[in-house]
Amino acid sequence: MHKITHENHNCLYLNHVKLIEQQYAEFTHDKERYKLKPELFNFKPKTAAEDKNVGSQNKRKRKADAENEECEELKKLIQPFREEIQNLIHQEYVKDLENIPRTWEEKLDFPKFYGANGTTDFQTTKFQEHDFIIPPYCKFYNHNINDVRQILPELEKYDLIIMDMPWQNKYIKRLKKVRDSLAYHMLDNDSLQNIPIQEMIHANSLVVLWCTNAPQHLNAVQNDFLPKWNLQIVHTLKWFKFNTEGNLISPIKAQGYKQPYETVFITCHKNRNLNNLDGIKSIDFIASLPSIIHSHKPPLAMWLREFLDDSVHFKGLEIFARYLQPQFTSIGLEVLKLMDKRLYNKIQS
Numbered sequence: 001m002h003k004i005t006h007e008n009h010n011c012l013y014l015n016h017v018k019l020i021e022q023q024y025a026e027f028t029h030d031k032e033r034y035k036l037k038p039e040l041f042n043f044k045p046k047t048a049a050e051d052k053n054v055g056s057q058n059k060r061k062r063k064a065d066a067e068n069e070e071c072e073e074l075k076k077l078i079q080p081f082r083e084e085i086q087n088l089i090h091q092e093y094v095k096d097l098e099n100i101p102r103t104w105e106e107k108l109d110f111p112k113f114y115g116a117n118g119t120t121d122f123q124t125t126k127f128q129e130h131d132f133i134i135p136p137y138c139k140f141y142n143h144n145i146n147d148v149r150q151i152l153p154e155l156e157k158y159d160l161i162i163m164d165m166p167w168q169n170k171y172i173k174r175l176k177k178v179r180d181s182l183a184y185h186m187l188d189n190d191s192l193q194n195i196p197i198q199e200m201i202h203a204n205s206l207v208v209l210w211c212t213n214a215p216q217h218l219n220a221v222q223n224d225f226l227p228k229w230n231l232q233i234v235h236t237l238k239w240f241k242f243n244t245e246g247n248l249i250s251p252i253k254a255q256g257y258k259q260p261y262e263t264v265f266i267t268c269h270k271n272r273n274l275n276n277l278d279g280i281k282s283i284d285f286i287a288s289l290p291s292i293i294h295s296h297k298p299p300l301a302m303w304l305r306e307f308l309d310d311s312v313h314f315k316g317l318e319i320f321a322r323y324l325q326p327q328f329t330s331i332g333l334e335v336l337k338l339m340d341k342r343l344y345n346k347i348q349s
Contacts, residue, residue, distance in 0.1 A: 001302055002088060003283075006080040013088050014288040016298040017041065020325075023302065027136040027326040029120045034133050034344040039100035040291050041093070045243045068254050074261075075252055077284060078240060086246025089289050093244050103342045104293050110142045110336065124341070131341040140330040145187070145195060145319060148331065155329065157202040158317040159308045164210040164297050165192050166320060167217050189220045197229040200317060201269060204309050207231055208300055209265040210239075215255070221265055231267040234274060235281045239264055239298075241290040249290070261285075266304070277307055296338060299325060 002013040017036045024033055108128060116139040117123050123134040141151055166187050197207060207229070211217055226232065238261040241249045248260040266280055274281075288298050305311045314327060321330035323338040 004081050004084050009077065009080070009284045010282055011081045011085070012283045012286045012303060013085060014286055014298040014300075014303075015088075015092055016288060016291060016296075017092075019299045019302050023299065023326050024122075024135055027120060028122060031348060032122065033347050034122060034135075034341075035347050037100060037343055037345055038094040039097050040293060040296075040343060041244075041289050042097045042099070043241075043243050043249065043290055043292055045245055045247065045249075071252050071254060074238070078248075081287070082246070085242060085287050089242055089244065089246045093289065101342070103340055104337065108334075108337065110334065112144075113142045115140050125336075127336065132336045132339045133341050133344060134339065135324050135326050137326045138324045138328055138330065140321070140324055140335045142333065142335050143331055144333060145331065146191060148195060148319075151331075152196065152199065155200055155317070156315060157205070158200055158329070159202075159205055159310070159314040160301060160304060160316045161197065161200065161205065161207045161319065162210075162300065162316070163195075163208070163319045164295060167192075167212050167214070189217070189224065193220070193225045193228055195319065197231070201230070203269050203272060205269060206234070206304055206307060207267045208304070209267065210297060211263045211265060213255075213259050213261070213263060218263060226265075226267060226270075230270050232270045232272070232274075234266045234268050234277050235283070237264055237266075237283060238262065238285050240285055240287045242287060244289065280304070280307055293338065296322070301325060301327070 001015065001019060004011040004013060017038065021033075021035050110127065115125070115134065117134040117136055120136050122136065124131050125134060126132070143151060168188055201207065209221055209225070211221055222233070240261045242260075243249050250258060250260045252260060264286070268274070268277065286298075290296070290298075301316060305314055308314045316325065316328035318325065318328050318330045318332075320332045321328075322332065322334045324330050324335065
């Protein structure tokens with residue numbers, strides 16, 4: 001995690017691999033630890049042929065690529081930071097990586113189950129002949145979020161809640177037609193807002209919502225979800241994705257086109273005084289070299305924990321989780337999917 005400052009603006013650069021490794025290191029005394037494989041971040045620029053293929057598959061009619069005021073503002077915001085972001089990526093990126101087997105695209109039908117690791121050591125569990133690693137101090141429910149009230153008595157009031165919601169998405173629908181295992185189970189906005197977040201927060205909780213750039217979803221968060229969940233916006237910012245050459249994964253375009261960023265809403269209880277959260281609001285955007293695995297978001301706990309009541313012993317909850325983190329309870333239909341041992345290198349402390 002690296003804060004970059006230019007004049008009165010700040011960018012928070014996130015290194016997904018190092019942040020996860022740091023989280024693991026803080027909570028284990030085990031000599032053997034695990035680190036995400038660098039091949040998972042081999043996010044190379046698309047070739048001309050790939051760009052052409054993407055365009056031919058996208059048959060949606062769109063408006064002309066007219067630049068609008070927001071596009072220009074975003075470009076001006078990012079430009080002063082590009083050189084330092086490129087330098088950071090060049091420092092962390094391991095060159096000459098081979099393509100990794102795409103094991104995460106295998107079809108895995110996880111049953112409903114509950115698990116936990118209350119020790120300081122990594123544990124391993126087996127499913128369909130594959131090993132999955134369980135980091136220290138975590139709990140997890142492989143459970144349908146639509147039925148989350150069934151396990152609500154077992155849950156708590158959490159200091160930090162993170163949700164990367166499975167929004168209705170035309171791209172994912174197209175993936176499902178190609179191969180069902182490539183896509184995730186989507187929920188409509190009515191189902192999403194029925195998640196009882198208001199019953200899992202306290203007066204000083206922070207709730208993070210990852211959102212697509214579709215106007216209907218952005219509007220739903222602000223006008224429907226937050227009022228129902230008794231939340232208010234602390235800060236809205238964008239996560240910009242850069243490729244291994246240090247350039248945006250695609251150009252910033254007018255609304256309606258695929259963008260090189262996603263929107264992040266950081267929220268808190270509607271009655272909370274926002275004055276002590278100015279540190280969050282000082283960050284204008286976040287940036288990183290993303291994972292090649294779709295929707296494999298960078299962890300935010302190492303940044304946001306300093307704004308919690310207890311930055312050391314906080315209780316985290318991730319809904320629609322696909323990997324496990326220490327100090328978090330994780331809920332979703334694929335909570336172990338990205339804990340597949342084949343995605344990690346074993347390291348000695």
